[in-house]
Amino acid sequence: MIEGLLTKKFGSGALYTWRKIKRNRNIKVGFIFLGIFLIISLFPWAFSVYDPYKGDLKESFSPPSFEHPFGTDYLGRDLLSRVLWGARTSLIIAMLGVLLASTLGTLIGTISGYYKGKLDYIIMRVVDVMLAFPDFLLALFIIAVTGPGLWNVILAIAFYNFPQFVRISRGSTLAIREMDYVEAAKALGEKDFSIIFKYILPNSLSPVIVHFTLRLGASILTAAGLSFLGLGVQPPTPDWGLMLNEALTYLSFAPYMWVFPGIFLIMTVIGLNLTGDGLNDVLNPRVRE
């Protein structure tokens, strides 16, 4: 059914890509992990009856049991609920941050690559400088200026991911603008605006999509790292990084406090990395070894 629809809408090229995606083992495994992550972050209430914010102090530090499958934390809050709602926190931060970075970055990169010239030169020098700094320090710099908090973390993630998307989309635009069909559109008198949106953007998206997937994983790690340090999302928000930080204090008698948020965090990032690697194989075949 999907195949028929794809062919009808996008032609046989899309069908070919879809078949390659279906055959790719990395993508298959990655999609399973991502599916689980998406389902729990969209419907966390479907899997646990407890409120992630409310605890019962009498129940604090209960090891995993039938009532609390992941145990409870130092305030007696149900860890299963907190892990599930924590997925949503990660998803919101990484999605918004990378979406902001990729939308802005792709637009600027495409325009810069399409018009070339002086503006392009200046933009690329700025991008070079931004790319010279390590991700996490750029994020720390933003947090040092804005202070901690959910929205500031999103801003920090958008800020350090942005130059990478400029670089990537500019690169593909430079190649596509020389294509015959772009020349033809120009000769037919199409406006720059419609050439960029009708021909250049759709054809330069595949490296952007691959990078988007990989950066989602990296950004989930950055966000968790910031909240682990106490510089990101603040308590009592359910967040995997915060939960791991809280667990560090009670390692000697409550190891289950880190095991479950840890497993969910790493599985999500592995899922994103596998999907990104797989998409890279399918969509950008020349980089494949």
Add this chain to the structure above:
Amino acid sequence: MLGSIAIYIAKRLITLFFILLVLSIIIFFMIYMLPGDPAVLLAGPEATQAEIQMVRERLGLDKPLLEQYLIFIRKILSGNLGESIITGYPISKLIYERFQNTLKLAVFSLFISSILGIFAGVTAAINRNKFLDQIVMVLSLTGVSMPVFLLAIILIQIFSVWFKIFPATSVGTALEFRHIILPALTLGLIGAAPIARITRTSMIESLSQDYITTAKSFGFHKRIIIYKYALRNALIPVVTVMGLIFGYNLAGAVITETIFAYPGLGRLIVDSIFSRDYPVIQIGLLFITSTFVIVNIIVDILYSLINPKIR
């Protein structure tokens, strides 16, 4: 030939200068992006009115921005960086001491990453698509996706809580070798993953070259072929990745140092962000990012010397 090398190096050095210039401008302006009076922020929470006035005059905060920036740069170049507004400790001494510790940690963990990563990568390459290869690939994927703090927690749980072999923090005691082991193992294991991946790819390519087939036909011992001929040529891209990881260990050890309370530069910056010690945040970030950028440029130049294609 020599000319093109010189031109390449000159180009990289100009880039370096440009990056350092922009970096210093951004760090200088940081204090203006914060809400509040810069003089109050830089004088500290307990400063008196007179002290605030003194800071204002010493840094020229009432003068035009360009002049302030030049005063900032002169201060850095002269090495007289002022004092921490929280502890009153001289910043230049603070940075020097902390950097030594960070450097020790970076070298030790790069050593662990290289040995583990190269060994795993070679093993995977010579057993391509077999069981050992798949194990190495799964482990390295896990390593690439592993958050540093999760690995640190796992190591603390095993080595400090259960077996009580290594201490989990360096708080309250002078820094000894045993304090470095767990943070170095954390950074080292994380860094081994990308090294293993690149070694594997590069070894597979190197093993398919003609001279390897020739060496095999001469009947050389398998181990000699692998380690003497194939690995030597496969190492070029590996060395680049090692350089990048070293740069990250110097700059990006923020989380690891904080967890193990290791007295390095990264932890200094995090602590200063919490205590709003803005002079230390400024100089610390400037120092740590410059180090990272300089290490990367050196790696670029070294790589261009080994591999002329890149120029």
